[in-house]
Amino acid sequence: MFDHYVKHSRTTILFVMMLGAFIVMSIFLPDKFLSLSNFQSIASQIPEFGFLAIAIMLAMLTGGIDLSIISTANLAGVGAALILTRQLGDYGEAYIIFLAIISAIGISLLCGFINGLLIAYIKVPAILATLGTMSIFSGIAIVITKGYGIQGFPEKFLYIGSGTLFAVPMPMVIFIVCILLMSLILNRTSFGFNLYMLGSNPTAARFSGINNRGILIRTYVLSGLCAGLASIIMISRVNSIRPGYGSAYLLQAILVCVLGGVDPSGGYGNISGLVMGIIVLQILQSGFNILSFSPFFKNVVWGLMLIIVMILNFYSSRYTQKVRSKLKVE
């Protein structure tokens, strides 16, 4: 009963924050913030970044972290770009696009699988395993491209990143479908249930017959897949790929997870909180862009926010414990 209340109060706080950010922006920057083009640009930026945030969230739910998502996205993007620019052979356009998407997804699944093997079977702490693979994946991308960018993809491929479906940007359509699927996986399948169990207490999970290794591997493969999807949208939106592209997203993705109520020590967090966190961040981001803040100053704000949210969480969990022990006494 009480847990139910805590869970909902958290979602309410987030919702109020989202509304607050929206109202503040609308009052102070009415003509620039409240414009259709601004909302469209927000809507087209949310997905690539949202997929990366989901990737981090999945790892965090198991009590780990996946620092290699940006590198996975880069490597998958480089693979797709090589095919799209016909550097690996000339075929029909439709076939090339199909092949590029398949290979981006394949590469990202493989990257996730490698992370999963290191973490589940060799039992390397997730943070160090993915720190290492982060360097490996982006190292491969750098060696392949020699540090240069690849650009100029077929017209039809660009539709994924910049086309619209009934006035909704295409990336947004893909993203909405994926978050619906993802919340279905997390809330309605045994895999999702086991994932939360593993995150809150791995030992208890193992003794209740959950295959921890299998769950961990599948989690990191899924996290890699999200990075791959982000990469397809990303390279299609900017029509190019360069190793190191999107490295600023790592801090923001971790921030969004923490803001959205995901517990970095595992077991707690849901998609709806994450999505609200993404929207809050994106509203602020667009405000900063209108005010033309420098990227360094944005990083200061994101870094501060990350620490402040964690400090607030520290106090709120302390408060919750106090109330809970009081309830027990009564």
Added chain:
Amino acid sequence: MTGTMSKSQIQKIFSQNEAYLSLIIVAYSILVTSLNPSFLSFENLLDLGKSSASMGIMAIGVFIVLLSGGIDMSFTAIAISGQYIAANVLIASGVDNIYFAFLISCIVGLGLGAINGLIISYFKIPTFIVTLGTLNVFHGILLTVVGTKAVNSAQLPDCFKKFGATNVFALVKPEGGSYGLSIFTVIFIAIALLTWFILTYTQLGRGIYAIGGDMEAAKRAGLNIFNIQFFIYCYVGILAGIAGVLHVSLIRYSNPTYLVGSELSVIAPVVLGGTRITGGSGTIIGTLLGVAMITLLNKSLILIGLSSFWQEFFTGIIVAISVSLSSYQIRKNMMI
């Protein structure tokens, strides 16, 4: 379960680790020398010692943090902040004194390290998240408030250049010119000795091992966790400040965007040196060997005919393999 392992057993495993690493270093040096005979000269070795000092000092800081069971991502931002602020203050004040530069850089390092230490020890937030946040805050504030313009070689106060060229003893080359043991190497070794002393002979040092081994047990044994953690991050900050000054004295150029982003290349030698990744055990000798190995590798990639594009890939491979081996060893020991 690891607690039941006797101390001699732990020492055996790690002296084994260090022996393997030394063997690999020797074998690799022989390989590179056979490809390029100029590699294994006394001059080149002294030069390697000089150029690895700045990275090595930061690695000692990372070593202590890993030992205590945490991780630090912000030390590069602290090092560049110390360096860039020191260079700018020296230019602005007109004082051309290297001790003053060290003083400023260390004060900046101590201050920023103390912020890390306070947040980590008081609020008990995961160290990775705190230091990822402060990495961006420190670096962002440096670039926003202090500036983004690089201090070039002509503007840089002479004391840095003079310090960078200081040798403890000098030898004359047969074909003219001289080389010698740089003061950088001496500072590096002095810091390594000091850290070894703190870790081995002070209660504080034993406390660092203890909280890395088992935080809860250390708390129940009556150790002051707050003080120990606070000390660790302050110490790392000071080391980063020293490394920052060495770095600018070596390259004679202070760019506030340098160093940040190279965290993994400093973490790599520490995990390669056998520091247990979950905390509690590891030796400073291992870290020094790790620094030697990574420096060798970075310096020799071009000599053995691979482009510098491979550097990041190799760093990643080394980290992945050494953390895997370390985790495998821990598991094997737990089964016994």
